Amino acid sequence: MSKKVLVLGETREGALRNVSFEAIAAAKKISGGGEVVAVLLGESVSDFGNELVAYGADRVITVEHPHLKSYTSDGYGQAFMAVVDQEQPEAIVFGHTAVGKDLSPKIASKLQTGLISDVTDIEGEGDDAVFIRPIYSGKAFEKVKLKEDGVVFVTVRPNNIAPLEREERSGDVSSLSVDITNLRTIIKNVVRKSAEGVDLSEAKVIIAGGRGVKSKEGFEPLQELADLLGGAVGASRGACDADYCDYSLQIGQTGKVVTPDLYIAAGISGAIQHMAGMSNSKVIVAINKDPEANIFKVADYGIVGDLFDVIPLLTEEFKKVM
Amino acid sequence: MNIYVLVKRTFDTEEKLVVSGGQIQEDGAEFIINPYDEYAIEEAITVRDAHGGEVTVVTIGDEEAEKQLRTALAMGADKAVLINTEDDVEEMDQFTAAYILAEYLKDKEADLILAGNVAIDGGSGQVGPRVADLLDINYVTTITSLEIEGETVKIVRDIEGDAEELETSLPLLVTAQQGLNEPRYPSLPGIMKAKKKPLEELELDDLDIDEEDVEAKTETIEVYLPPKKEAGRILEGEIPSQVSELVSLLRSEAKVI
Structure with a gap:
């Protein structure tokens, strides 16, 4: 059965992250010919929509809100769950990034589903997809799949799954309005310690x-x-x-x-x-x-x-x- | 302050992994407290010493895990709880673990729950945030600094190398990143005292959990070791000629530049 797959697109320093394109490629495999819908959350992110389409997303949904300027699990959680409620996806792919690692367990918990994190490879497609992930700090690997029906949810480790070729394509970029309330975390400041540019x-x-x-x-x-x-x-x-x-x-x-x-x-x-x-x-x-x-x-x-x-x-x- | 620490007994990383019958062989291997959980235990003790209260360390496992709980008690935790699932749960995943922990914690009125940000064996990093979601409390992951002033909690967290400063409030679950503190070694008097500290053992029945409620959502089909890497090439000759050989190998043979 083909699946509808949601992919969280992420930006960093004003540009989309490579891992988001890799996540789209993973989503394509999982979809087994179904639809890949990319999701962008932020204060002003709709300009990035077309680029996600060029890398293989069939359509893009943006949620823009001043409370989404900085990542918080409450803000992003509410916005992403609103998209889930609207789209009823059969699978979800995040990058295994700071945001992906923090947010994915919360969404998986709300959906009462399994979450296969830090995936480095995918065997098979659609319903037959099996996920490979390192364990014991990379000293061994395991092949994992979802046990029963439910939302297939994975996070993909950056730099492991090749993105699709970029090509000019057209796809719908639409926005969803979400009321973001009651943030329990207030971001005060981010001190840049990492080198400029390359993560x-x-x-x-x-x-x-x-x-x-x-x-x-x-x-x-x-x-x-x-x-x-x-x-x-x-x-x-x-x-x-x-x-x-x-x-x-x-x-x-x-x-x-x-x-x-x-x-x-x-x-x-x-x-x-x-x-x-x-x-x-x-x-x-x-x-x-x-x-x-x-x-x-x-x-x-x-x-x-x-x-x-x-x-x-x-x-x-x-x-x-x- | 009512403080809980979620700990996991893990394979010592210095151990050589042996896979047979599609599973990691654990016989005779050394086990430790997951290193990230040690940061969580240390921080819990520090917070208790500054603000008063009690630190309870909680783990899921079998009787073997008692050793790691005693170590946590020797470090300075006040009480330990072992949720023994040996007879009830065959396969466990992050959903299972989070469900059990949340059922245990739901009526404990915890002010602060700490955990490691990831366990070095399974490496999923899910259980902390999942527990917080089930308890409907806020969580902050990969923290490197924690300050509590009244109801306000000031935190610095590591986000891929950058430091994010934030404020939130109790009750709260946090997961520890390296750099949060320097975990203490248990002292000899600490080890002696730990033997007398309370260690409660619970089973799923005690928590009114049905085995079906905690059935794993994911399934491991296979565990295997990475293919053996062939021995690499040590270049020879004068350093400058080695360097130019290396550059040409990286370009023509390895094709990475």
Whole structure:
């Protein structure tokens, strides 16, 4: 049976997030030829509607309200449930993002349905869709499906499901008016700690530093290489604990789980907790002075050497060819 | 203040995973308190010490989980509750766990409920918010700072690396992110005291829950290990030539740049 699938579209710094396009691609598979309806919530978001159509949404519903300017589970919860009531979807897809992680359990609870979070792959289509997700911090995987009839609800991990080709298409963008009341959380301020532009969890390239970086300044050559490649800088817990960088950069079991196309680990020994956060990256490069370092065991390519020699040379070499 | 902490016993992450018969083998493995739940326990103790009241740690599991509850009591929690589902529930998912916890909590008049933001085994991060929804109280996830002034609660939460500052009020459920605090180790006197602290054991019957009410909504069909990665290539030669070889490999062989 084909399904009607709702997808939550998300914006960040004035642009749609890639994970929303990936979520549409996931929704297409789950729909089994049914309809994919993207949902945009915010203060002023209707301009983004057509872009979601270009990436495969059949139509878009926007809910605009001053109370939706910042995400709150109450505000977004009321708005999304109003769309659910109107559309009666058979499936829902969110990105496994800060918003998706926070909101999806609330919606699943209200719908009294199962929620399959942090999905990295989908096998089969429509009613036969089975969802693959990492468990034990990526040390194993499980295949999960909904047990009985009900709303199929999944969140998809950024960078894992390929978005559809962008093409000019037409689809209806309509608005739904929702009364948003009684917000129990008031957002006061957001302090930007992450680097401008590239979000670590969605970055295609990550240059990560460990204790071998030795100081705050030691991260500068890594940042330079990341900027050149359009990537982001990450860190091991060791580097964060030593106060070389902010915990917001930490990759690992505690910290972020990332799956970029290219992960360059510089001066990281490869503690098992760190590997849990990055071992599913597509290509891993290890740079470490210690040829016995654990990180070489998961690396596709390794250079035994001092990161302060290797990283600047790498930047120069990439500059030549790019 | 009436404080509850939701904790989960999890596989120690240092353990090697063995899958057989489509399941993770747990025999002989070490178990720990889910690391994110340790932050929640520590914060609960801190809040109680500042504002008075009582900290109750709650878990769902079998008798094995008593060890983790005793550890939480040794850290400084006042009471522990084990909801033993061994005889009643075969398959559990996040819906099941949240339903049971909410049924237990619904008449407890909790001011503050804390949990880890995610468990390192299942990794779903759902149970906290689901419990809050069932109890119809507000929740804030991935918090890194908590300040309570009267009825007002000031929180900083981690949103993908940025810090969001917000205000809300009690009753409230929060989930802990790394950076919230530094969990204490149980002291020897703490361990001695923990042995005498109350640990209540409940079953679904005690909570008036029917097995059918908590039947899992999702089903795990298969558990498997990722394919073994082939050993990578350690480049050789002078560093500058290794670097240029690496760049060409990344472009032509791996095709990631």
